[in-house]
Amino acid sequence: MFRCIPALVMAVLSPLVLPAAASHNVRRYGARGDGATRDTAAIQAAMDAAARQGGGTVEFPPGRYLSGTLHLKSHVTLRLGSGATLVASARDADFDPYEKFSYPTPDDRETTDFHFALLAGEQVEHVAITGQGVIEGNRARRGGPKPIALRRCRYVTIRGITIHHAPNYAISLLGTDYVNIDGVSILEAWADGIDPDSCRFVRISNIVFDGFDDAIVAKASHALGYRRAAEHLSVSNCILSTNSCYLKFGSESGGDFRNVSMTGCVLERRRNGNPRNLAAVSLESMDGATVDGVVISNIVARDVYMPFALKIGNRGRGPSPEPGAIRNVTIANFIATGASVAARITGFEKHMVENVTIRDVRLCFRPPTETAAELKQFPGTTFRPQATYGLLVRNAANIRLSGVFLRHDPPDARPAVIADTVRNLLLDGVDVETRAGAGPVVLFRGVENGRIENSPAVSSTVVP
Numbered sequence: 174m175f176r177c178i179p180a181l182v183m184a185v186l187s188p189l190v191l192p193a194a195a196s197h198n199v200r201r202y203g204a205r206g207d208g209a210t211r212d213t214a215a216i217q218a219a220m221d222a223a224a225r226q227g228g229g230t231v232e233f234p235p236g237r238y239l240s241g242t243l244h245l246k247s248h249v250t251l252r253l254g255s256g257a258t259l260v261a262s263a264r265d266a267d268f269d270p271y272e273k274f275s276y277p278t279p280d281d282r283e284t285t286d287f288h289f290a291l292l293a294g295e296q297v298e299h300v301a302i303t304g305q306g307v308i309e310g311n312r313a314r315r316g317g318p319k320p321i322a323l324r325r326c327r328y329v330t331i332r333g334i335t336i337h338h339a340p341n342y343a344i345s346l347l348g349t350d351y352v353n354i355d356g357v358s359i360l361e362a363w364a365d366g367i368d369p370d371s372c373r374f375v376r377i378s379n380i381v382f383d384g385f386d387d388a389i390v391a392k393a394s395h396a397l398g399y400r401r402a403a404e405h406l407s408v409s410n411c412i413l414s415t416n417s418c419y420l421k422f423g424s425e426s427g428g429d430f431r432n433v434s435m436t437g438c439v440l441e442r443r444r445n446g447n448p449r450n451l452a453a454v455s456l457e458s459m460d461g462a463t464v465d466g467v468v469i470s471n472i473v474a475r476d477v478y479m480p481f482a483l484k485i486g487n488r489g490r491g492p493s494p495e496p497g498a499i500r501n502v503t504i505a506n507f508i509a510t511g512a513s514v515a516a517r518i519t520g521f522e523k524h525m526v527e528n529v530t531i532r533d534v535r536l537c538f539r540p541p542t543e544t545a546a547e548l549k550q551f552p553g554t555t556f557r558p559q560a561t562y563g564l565l566v567r568n569a570a571n572i573r574l575s576g577v578f579l580r581h582d583p584p585d586a587r588p589a590v591i592a593d594t595v596r597n598l599l600l601d602g603v604d605v606e607t608r609a610g611a612g613p614v615v616l617f618r619g620v621e622n623g624r625i626e627n628s629p630a631v632s633s634t635v636v637p
Contacts (some may be wrong), residue, residue, distance in 0.1 A: 195223060195226050195228075195229035195230070196229060196230050196232055197219040197220075197222055197223050197229055197230065197231050197232065198219070198232045198234065199212065199215055199216050199219045199231060199232065199233055199234075199238065200234060200236075201219070202215045202216070202218040202219040202222070203215035203218070204216055204219075204236075204238055205236075206233075206234070206235075206236025206237060206238050206257075207236065207237065208236075208237035208239060208260065209239065210239060211239050211240065211241065211262060211267065212238045212239055212240055213240045213241045213242070213243065213262075213267065216231070216238065216240055216243055217243055217244065219231045220243065220244070220245070220246050220249055220251075221246065223246065223248075223249045224246035224247065224248070224249055227248060228247070228248030228249055228299070229248075229249060229250070230249075230250045230251075230252050231249060231250065231251050231252065232252050232254065233251070233252065233253045233254055233257035233259065233304070233306060234254055234256075234257060235254065235255070235256030235257055236256070236257060236258070237258045237260050237309075238257070238258065238259050238260060239260045239262055240259060240260065240261070240262060240267075240291065241261075241262045241264075241267025241268050241291075242267070242268045242269045242288070242289075242290060242291065242293055242318070243291065243292055243293070244293055244294070244295075245292055245293065245294035245297050245300050245323070246297060246300070247297045247298050247299055247300060248298075248299045248300070249300060250300070250301040250302075250303060251292070251301070251302045251303070251304075252303050252304045253302075253303070253304035253305070253306025253307065253308070253334055254304055254305065254306055255304070255305040255306065256306070257304070257306035257307070258306060258307040258308075258309050259291070259292075259306070259307070259308050259309065260309040260311050261291045261308075261309065261310050261311045261312070261317070261318055261320070262311070263311055263312075265289075265317070265318075268288075268289050268290065268291070268318045269288040269289060269290070269293065270288065270289065271286050271288060271289050272285070272286050272287070272288045272289075274398075278394075278395045278396055278398070279395060280394045280395055280396050280425055283341055283342060283364065284368075284370065284392065284394050284396055284425060285394070285396040286322075287319075287322040287323070287324040287345065287347060288322075289318050289319065289341075290318050290319040290320070290321070290322035290341075290345075291308065291310075291318050291319070291320050291321070292308075292320065292321045292322070293319075293322050293323075294322070294323040294324070294326050294329075295323075295324050295325065295326070296324075296325045296326065297323075297326050298326060298327040298328045299327075299328045300323075300326065300328070300329055300330075301329070301330040301331070301332070302321065302330070302331045302332075302334060303330065303331070303332045303333055303334065304333055304334055305333055305334070306334060306335075307334065307335045307336075307337055308320045308321070308334060308335070308336045308337070309337050309338060310336070310337060310338040310339040310340050310341075310343075310362075310363075311338060312338055312339075312340035312363065313338070314340065314363055315340055315341070315363040315364050315385075315386075316340055316341070316363075317340030317341055318340070318341060319339075319341040319342050319343070319345045320336050320339050320341075320343050320344070321336075321343065321344045321345065322342075322345045323345070323346050323347070323349045324346075324347040324348060324349065325347070325348045325349065325397075326346075326349040326350075327349070327350050327351050328351045329346075329349060329351070329352045329353070330352075330353045330354075330355075331344060331352075331353070331354045331355075331357055332353070332354070332355045332356055332357070333355075333356050333357070334357055334358075335357070335358040335359075335360060336357065336358070336359045336360070336362070337360050337361060338360075338361050338362070338363065339359065339362045339363060339364060339366075339384075340363050340364060341363075341364050342364055342365045342366075342367075342368045343359045343362055343364070343365070343366050343367065343384075344357070344359075344366070344367045344368070345365075345368050345370070346367075346368065346369045346370060346372050346375070347370045347371060347372070347394075347396055347397065348370070348371050348372065348397050348401060349369070349372050349375075350372060350373045350374050350375075351373075351374045352369065352372060352374070352375040352376065353376050354367060354375075354376070354377045354378070354380070355376070355377075355378050355379055356378075356379045356380075357379075357380055357381075358380075358381040358382075359380070359381070359382045359383070359384060360381070360382075360383050360384075361383060361384065362382070362383070362384030362385065362386070363384065363385055363386070364384070364385070364386045365384075365386050365387045365388075365390050366380070366382045366384060366386075366387070366388045366389055366390075366413075367380065367382075367388070367389050367390070368389075368390045368391075368392060369391050369392070369403065369406060370391075370392040370393065370394050370396060370403070370425065371392070371393050371394065371396070371397055371401040371402070371403055371428055372391075372403055372406070373402075373403070373404050373405050374405045375405070375406045375407070376406075376407045376409075377389060377406075377407065377408045377409070377411070378407070378408070378409045378410050378411070379409075379410050379411065380411040380412070380413070381411070381412050381413075382411070382412070382413045382414065382415065383414045383415070383443065384414075384415055384416075384443075385415070385416050385417065385443075385446050386415065386416070386417045387415065387417045387418040387419075387421050387424075387451075388411075388413040388415050388417075388418065388419045388420065388421075389408055389411070389413070389419070389420050389421070390418070390421045390422070390424065391403050391406055391421070391422045391423070391430065391433070392422075392423070392424065392425040392426070393423070393425065393426055393427055393428030393429060393430060393462055394425035394427055394428075395425075395427045396425075400427050400428040401428050402428045402429040402430070402431055403422075403428060403429070403430050403431075404429070404430065404431040404432050404433075405431075405432050406432070406433045406434070407433075407434045407435075408420060408434070408435040408436070408438065409434070409435070409436050409437050409438070410436075410437045410438070411437075411438045411439070412438070412439045412441075413438060413439070413440050413441070414440075414441050414442070414443045415442075415443050416442075416443045416445075416446045416447065416448050416449050417449045417451050418451045418452060418453070418454075418455050419438070419440040419453045419454065419474070419477070420435050420438065420440075420453070420454045420455070420469070421451075421452075421454075421455045421457075422455065422456050422457065422464065422467075423455075423456060423457035423458055423459060423462060423464060424455075424457060424459065425460070426457060426458050426459050426460045426461070426462035426464075426497065427460045427461065427462065428462060429462050429463045429464070429465065429497075430456075430458075430462060430463070430464045430465070430467070431463075431464075431465050431466050432466045433466065433467045433468070434467075434468045434470075435454070435467075435468070435469045435470070435472070436468070436469075436470045436471045436472075437470075437471045437472075438471075438472050438473075439472075439473050439474075440453050440472065440473065440474040440475070440477055441474070441475045441476065441477075442475065442476035442477055442478075442511075448478060450478045450479075450514075451478060451479065452477075452478070452479040452480070452481055452482035452516075453472075453474045453477035453478075453479065453480055453481060453509065454469055454472065454480070454481040454482070454504075455481070455482045455484070456481075456482070456483045456484070456499060456502065457482070457484045457485075457486065458484070458485050458486065458496070458497035458498060458499050459484075459486040459487070459488050459497075460488055460497070461487075461494075461495060461496065461497045462497040462498075463497050463498045463499075463500075464497070464498065464499040464500070464502070465498070465499075465500050465501050466501050467501070467502045467503070468502075468503045468505070469481070469502075469503070469504045469505070469507065470503070470504070470505045470506050470507070471505075471506045471507075472506070472507045472508070472509075473508050474507075474508065474509040474510070474512075475509075475510050475511055476510070476511040476512075477509055477511070477512055478512065478513050478514055478541075479512060479513070479514045479515070479516060479517070480507070480509035480512050480516040480536050481504060481507070481509075481516050481517075482516065482517050482518075482519075483499050483502060483517070483518045483519070483526050483529065484499075484517065484519050484520075485497060485498065485499055485519070485520040485521060485524055485525075485526060485568075487521070495524070496520075496521055496524040497524070498524060498526075498527070499520065499526045499527070499529075500526070500527040500528045500529075501527075501528045502526075502528070502529045502530070503529075503530045503532065504529075504530070504531050504532070504534060505530070505531075505532040505533055505534070506532075506533050506534075507533075507534045507535070507536075508534075508535045508536075509535070509536050509537065510537045511537065511538075511539055512536060512537065512538045512539070513538065513539065513540070513541035513542070514538075514541065514559060515538075515559050515561045515562055515563050515564055515565050516536060516563070516564050516565070517564070517565040517566075517567075518564075518565070518566045518567070518569050518572065519565065519566075519567045519568060519569075520567070520568040520569055521568050522568050522594060524568075525568050525569050525570045525596075526568070526569040526570075526572075527569065527570045527571055528570075528571045529569065529571070529572050529573070530573045530575070531564075531572075531573070531574045531575070531577055532573075532574075532575045532576055532577075533575070533576040533577075534576070534577045534578070535577075535578040536563060536564070536577075536578070536579050536580075537580045537581075537582065538562050538563065538579075538580065538581045538582070538585070539581070539582055540583075559587070560587065560588070560591055560616075561587055561588050561589065561590060561591040561616070562579075562581045562585045562587045562588075562589060563579035563581070563588075563589040563590055563605065564577075564579065564589070564590045564591075565590075565591050565593070566590070566591070566592045566593070566595055566598070567591075567592075567593040567594060567595070568593070568594050568595075569594075569595050569596075569598075570595065570596040570597055571596070571597045572592075572595060572597070572598050572599070573598075573599045573601070574590075574598075574599065574600050574601065574603050575599075575601045575602055575603075576601075576602045576603075577600075577602070577603045577604070578604045578605075579603075579604070579605045579606070580605075580606050581606065584606055585606075586612060587612075588612065588613055588614055588615055588616040589605035589606065589614045589615060590603070590605065590614070590615045590616070590631075591615075591616045591618070592615075592616070592617050592618070592620050592623065593618045593619060593620075594618070594619040594620075595617075595619070595620045595621070595623070596620075596621045596622060597621070597622045598617075598620055598622070598623040598624070599623075599624050599625075599626070600615070600623075600624070600625045600626070600628050600631055601625075601626045601627055601628070602626070602627045602628060603615075603625075603628040603631050604628070604630065605628075605630055605631060606630075607630050607634060613634040613635055614630060614631060614634045614635075615631045615634060615635040616635075617635060617637045620637065623637070
């Protein structure tokens, strides 16, 4: 027998139908898209209208939209359609001026400023920049507005777009959490690619980068006016070509770095412009930060200058009078060919790098092709001829090398590995090249509790 179902029950069981988010075509607000007319006011009007309605999508149909600073709004998506290009005005006066801070900061203006930008967001949330279109930096050298600058924001998506000729950090994030950057191409950049600074819960994936400066740089600077950790960061499946660092953490390190994963990336030395002779992967604590919990895996690097560096330094910047710490780091399934300078793990006697595993790593070296002057460009390091060609471990504790392969072409008389002032060192299955009549392939100095297993060439030549 048929029974009636009360209307309230039917409402609960029926699918919830929500109204579609409003779409706002910038041309309806007066944007010309002719590459000559400044469309700043029209685009901003479309964004403001979407925000007043509680959110929506601002659409850019094919065209070249010349603009100065645009202020992003919460719950608003910018969609650059195929054939659409948002072009930064060549006039600096069309952008918000650089900020003046009420608090001291040792960091440079590129790191601290979030006003002089094309797409600027301050304390906005649920904001997105998507599509197959282009953001054109419109500069022929470094020095200009950031293409995307977000400070103290949440729930950010940047997907699919191409950023071309960025004269400043292409995607600059400060104190911004829950970020997904996916499928973005950053090409012919004059400055850093993606800089998450003091950010949390950030996922960077499927990025193509080609540029002069660092590709992906996590920071924990003093730009917020207080210390804030950078944590819960994932970098995956990226193809990076640069004259500088590919994956870098800690150049600004007033705050800590925790829970970081980098995996599945291809790194290659850029052919345009002069190299800056830096490590492909660099984990640094230079300003008192603690770097804790990092996994770097499945990396292929070609013709990089140095494969990787884990370094505790002490610049004395900011409120931290003492060196920081690096601990609990794993580097696995890492291949570097055509490198010129030994990888390194270095700390201080009273501030050691601790708990590092290097596993299934293949490093192949060649003589450097750079001049002596070029070899001095690594900040804080003098690149005189190195005592080792492969790996330097100095002032470290609880270090494990497992399945590590080191070669130099042509064969090199220097040790493949030098361990200096190290506690608890294990070499297991380490394969290094030997030369008849040459010195040891592994050199120990001040090593406490050093063990060698399954490494015949190393066992026969090590000097304690």
